[in-house]
Amino acid sequence: MPPSPSQRNATLSDWLRQNQSSPNWTFWGAHASASLNMLAVGSVFAGRIAELAGRSVLLATADQLTAALALIELDGVARRLTLCAPDVAPEHLPAVVADAEVDAIVSDRAAPEHERLGVDLRAICSPEIQPTETQPSRPYRTEWILLTSGTTGAPKAVMHSLASLTAAIKTRGIGEPAIIWATFYDIRRYGGLQIFLRAVLGGAPLVLSDSKEPVGQFLARLAAHGVTHITGTPSHWRRALWSPAAGSITPRYVRMSGEVADQAIIDNLRAVYPHAKIGHAYASTEAGVGFHVDDEREGFPANFLRETRDGVEIKIEGGSLCVRSPGAAARYLGKGHGAIAADDGFVNTGDVIIMRGERCFFGGRAGGVINVGGSKVHPEEVEAVINRHPDVRLSLVRPKKNPITGSVVIAEVVLADSLAGNGTDARKSEVKGEILALCRENLTQFKVPVAISFVPSLAMTNSGKLARHA
């Protein structure tokens, strides 16, 4: 019997063999490509895969294609796989290694930040597949660990299984036209990983992006490979539509997730791709895939709240969207984190829902988390940095609507008494510069406030917290 997503013991290698008859089954990266049919009888580990048996592996390649191939090989071999995208800051790696009890690092380069981690086993792999005579045994039901941003800036390790990650994936029916996938997202993030898994389970070719590649070149590659299904955040798509190369692709399906898709981006995509189905999906690393919306309107129909769809139930509690799904993560690794789901199995996503008639709309984040082009910013983290400046008494970081990234980060600052009333404008402007310099030193670029304004006071709630929805 061929494996199916419901059979929880299938590994990605089983899917590789299952789909071996797929013609021209290729994954294309920005710099190289690889045949998946060759991978079924080969390896990218140059004979070292056996050393990784039963290990907790940190997969930290720079290149996405290499990561894709290594993931397929390691599923079932490693006890645990932690997916580390290149944008995870080196200073956070020791905590990741501790939380995930990492005892092997797989990379495509000798990196000093990996050497410093004190992990003895380091294996180098490349996107070049070498034929092997035997395949390793794959007895493990590998734990898949995804990293998501936490309030302090350090990533939280979220535990999934292949079964939970593939819960929302339906394989193509017989006779349906072939699919060629592409993703703007990095496959080491939940949104991109979903597309990678769709390609592996469906025997479909896949075009991978590269963070350093100009969008025009990526679009040209999509056109050259005849991509039919493309996924990205609304910000990715806004950026793509700015490119003259946007018209060179003719997708059948354009999919958005990771951020709120507003009506403007849906309409703009409709205008540029008149023959495509334009859809947006709701998913989160913790809750899994919630639902797809295919009626080309922002928000989602209220009847989603009343019916179980593909095994997923949703409800609104305390104004926030809650999701109960077989695709939910099991738990956080490491100390000090609460449970992912409540006792009733629902995951509170923290996304605020506003109902207007029979339609539900997204109203921002309950915890005030700001979404800058698909990347999460916790205001508290930015405020903590601003508050380090000796002349700052209090600060409030909040989102400002932006046509390109959906939101940007802005800050309101209450100065210490010595400056607030009688500080000269010159000194105030100096302080502004110093605060920005402090932020640039300590925060990833998208978290640095785009504008800082000085205010006489900030509103507080009855419980003494900053009023974030003032």
Added chain:
Amino acid sequence: MSIKLTITTEMEKVAKEYNRTLAPLTDDLILVDSGLDSLAFAVLVVRLEGELGVDPFSVAEDAAFPVTLRDFVAVYENAAKPVAA
């Protein structure tokens, strides 16, 4: 200062702040080839709102996406025109 000069000056400032290498700012420059990425453009739009008092992209939600620097300047020039009575 003309709208165009304000825009090019701010582009240079943002590029410097965000360590991006800016392409020569000709009228025909394709914006996605300018060296500014999404984040830098997001910042630029905020800065220009401060300088010019308008964010033309939020005013017209379905505004066409400008492709060249000339188109981009035109969006701001059109937004700045006084509305005929």
